[in-house]
Amino acid sequence: MAATTAMASSGSSNRIEAQPLYVKARNIMVNRLIAGEWRPGQLLPSEFSIADDLGVSQGTVRKAMDDMTAQGLLVRKQGRGTYVAEAEDNSILFRFYRLTPDDSDATTDKAEFPESDYLAQSQGQATKQEQDIFLLSSEDMVWRFERLRSDPLGPILWERLVLPARQFPDFTPTTRLPNNVYQFYSSRYGIIVAKVNEKLRAVTAPQNVSQLLGLPDQAPVLEIDRRAVALNDQVVEWRISLCRSDRLHYRNELK
Amino acid sequence: MAATTAMASSGSSNRIEAQPLYVKARNIMVNRLIAGEWRPGQLLPSEFSIADDLGVSQGTVRKAMDDMTAQGLLVRKQGRGTYVAEAEDNSILFRFYRLTPDDSDATTDKAEFPESDYLAQSQGQATKQEQDIFLLSSEDMVWRFERLRSDPLGPILWERLVLPARQFPDFTPTTRLPNNVYQFYSSRYGIIVAKVNEKLRAVTAPQNVSQLLGLPDQAPVLEIDRRAVALNDQVVEWRISLCRSDRLHYRNELK
DNA sequence: AAGTGGTCTAGACCACTGC
């Protein structure tokens, strides 16, 4: 079977396609993730079996999988096999959620994920900005959510969340998002969020927000403009959060 | 020579030290970096030569070096060899400097590194907080700097920078820090900054800072509390910056 | 016992650099 599915050899003959085999193997596998052929949580075939399938050695498949594992797309379990990562695997807390109580000890870092109160929810035509962000046309629809999120000590942030309606076909005006949205996108729609781009600013809270958060008028808040990018490079979520930073902060580790 | 320097085999005999050879090899090499035996910019021995030295195969050394390269400690140059990374190699801009003009296109992202005006500079005994941060005793001294940093359009941030005096023995009250401090630590003292921990908050600018930055009174600014951690896990720099965020933002890509 | 990923080795060949 290697005859039909084998990838071009990297041997001396082939000047075009100067791409290592393990990169091609990786691309093929990533495309299977994008296509939904391999879904989050699924057990993949063994390395040897994929190697046969692609017509390369097991070591080459391993290198490709090493990359994908490092990127958080796959999860290996010794003795059992390799699985497509689910949003839970990456411990969402440390991956995409950076707001931390000031007194937290990092050791006693409990998985306190904030609860949500829905202030508004509607479907509407994409604005110019939303068209740019999601690559939509002016007739396309988006879902918009406004939420107030709180931890046990009280409200911590206000946020507006926008989703392209096309990707979430079964939403209704009363559909609520679970607290861990990326887990939801992954398990329900097979959408794998590969990365998130954020822009942070210090701004003065609008009056309604400072009231909701219980802050004095004109209080400074942290504005986080976040765009979640799926494996196929499409933006699947746009979110603007206004966070109180009097008892929380945004932590970042740069390596 | 493998007889004396060889690392314990991972074979069946040895239950203690359940550590893969490549991890041991990595640790040995990292320790050479910490000890200053290998200095930034230096050309390392070839993989085969190190493999002989450590009594392992070249593939094992390669795997250890792969890790270190991924971590930004080493830089490979095909056909020439492997070098200890210098701060310039990692393109400091993208690694540790996250402030970006709002209009920047990422494509036209010029390496505009802000200039510094020194407002104050002094040596003094470490405060309680500084003792905690740098693991110093009460008699130990620190250097403190206050700077105003500007890009071509004007001032963008005020910052206070603290260094443990012991690590910078030849400083004088008029020693200035170059713009790229991590490059300076690396080339002059062999100090390799492995990572940086930051805490971000939105705060109201103190009056003197808002004046220096040309902002209205009570303007919100982004406070960045940063600790730079060296390879040996010691904090070597503490910095608090107050950044205008009306025409700049802090960009972050989470993967 | 069988199957999986994890480690380690050895050897081949390629691409690039510098002499």
Add this chain to the structure above:
DNA sequence: CAGTGGTCTAGACCACTTT
């Protein structure tokens, strides 16, 4: 041309999980 890192393969053995 020799030396380096980069890729690819094949095979051995280990550690872990499941049957």
